[in-house]
Amino acid sequence: MRTFADLTTMRVGGPVGRFVAAGSEDELLDVIRGADSSGEPVLVFGGGSNLVVGDRGWDGVAVKITTLGAQIDDTLVRAAAGVEWDFLVSATVDAGLAGLEPLSGIPGSVGGTPVQNVGAFGTLTSDVLDSVRVYDRATGAVESWGPERCGFGSHRQSTFKHTDRYVVLEVSYRLRRSQQSVPLKFDRLVAALGIDAGATADIREVRAAVLRLRREKGSIYDPADTDTWGVGSFFINPVLETVPEAAAASPTYPDPLGTKLPAGWLIDKAGFPPGYGAEWGRGTVALSSKHALAVCNRGNATTTDVMSFASHIRAGVQERFDIRLRPECHLVNCSLDEPVERAFAR
Template identity: 45%
Template sequence: MQSPANSFILAGGSNVVVGDGGYPGTVVLVRNRGVKVREAEAETVTVTVEAGESWDGVVAQAVESGWSGIECLSGIPGSAGATPIQNVGAYGQEVAETITAVRVLDRTTGERLVMGPEECGFAYRASVFKHNDRWLVLSVDFRLARSPESAPVRYGELARALGVEIGDRVPLADARAAVLALRAGKGMVLDPADPDTRSVGSFFTNPVLEAAAYSAFRERAAELGEPPSWPGSGGVVKVSAAWLIDRAGFTKGYGSGTVGISTKHTLALTHRGGGSTAELLDLAREIRDGVKDRFGVTLHPEPVLVNCEL
């Protein structure tokens, strides 16, 4: 195994932006496959998923098997091994809630280790694995409920789509179908016929602001009404990046060249044909700087940037 300094691990590539010069080293593709039940109990099942498995395939299998806890993560492209790195989340669920172990290769020592959730350092769209080349994820254990119904619905948009109240449960297949429909409506389900799906998904994370910063932001945004936000632990508040981008003047479809904002979803920066990474990052900088100037809030990229920077 080469040292982290001259090799790059790549799985599905759905959350990666690579510089126009490519990667100056060896790219190692993750292709190990397999899903197996490690432990079955009366109310739960622990499933070991190899890193190279298609994530949406894993979700589909869980729904078909009556395993509840990741159904709202349907339609997310990429591999299962990437999910703990990003602490993948959507529509009120994130993988940190169900991960019980991550098996990794320590690329500095050559040791294989089993890391528990506390060692993974899960946070909003982050973990100890993100922006850190030391560990190669080999497989992930998920503990799921044995239930034909979803976990309690937490996300307002999903609840409305399902015609239920927050906290209600629905059949697993219904939850998956609703999430897939919502994602497709935003250009967030891969479709060769839809140019809005030529993206890395949401390009920016929702900013998490301390109380003072949130108060200052609300003052600057007062004339625009109450911005969408979600309280977090420790007094922090998560603010909608899509709202910030739109209200700063970067609306759906913005851009006139080979890259632009999706016509369906403000957070997605799309490739319109013939574009370069440099052009994509120029657009991202324009949006980031425009939001900063208007609201005093700094946006941070969600994808991994390889041999390039914002």
């Protein structure tokens, strides 16, 4: 029997009621329409790199989107939702198209990119998104949406997040025909490339530098390295109307809805540095030894362990800074509100 431990990069989670890998759009729509008309619960997912499912699993149909196919039409790149994201990035860089290279090495599928407006090194999906073809489960219609309908704006927000109404079928990205990247500002990236902030670089060099930096931080999923068995950033960077006094020393960034603070900084300064957790409780979950924002399965974790550990981290940040962190990943049949004592005892 399939379990979500086999289907996600956190590698936890119980059995799948019914598993379908949908390799064509027709198959995908048939499965979803059939389940919707019979009342069977549907969970749609791609690479499983931003998804944590409870130990009791999913009592319905879990549909992994495995649709393939990508076309490049001048500077417009169109790809099916099931295409592996980094495969597409690599193909566009090879084709001499600039725009996606800072997003190299991010795990998951094309279909996942508009869901949380995937971003890295100062570039967001919304910077390059041309349109999304969407199946609306409420109306049964397939529609093409421009970026203005996608609800991008505040950090990691989109119309697709926190709802299972829409299924992303295909995404189009508008790139530039150029060997030069956009102006790069992100400190570690410009330092790695040996350029000034605001300068551009060859897109192949940008991709190579991004992959190197991500590998150093355990930000490329590697089944052989438990430091990468997670969902990337477990908590979302909080956006606040007012920064609490206790967090006055935190770095801050502007956001359309207020001021954004780095969750990794808050976690570290609340007493949870990289690697924290290895000697704590059952020792099955810890922060990545390479950065404090990744909650990682150290090999034998259950979802209850992950939730308990993440709740403990969240409580520590709240106590120190009066800021309540929210998970960035999609939690299904599990929550951070389970008592910490269930899995861990100091």
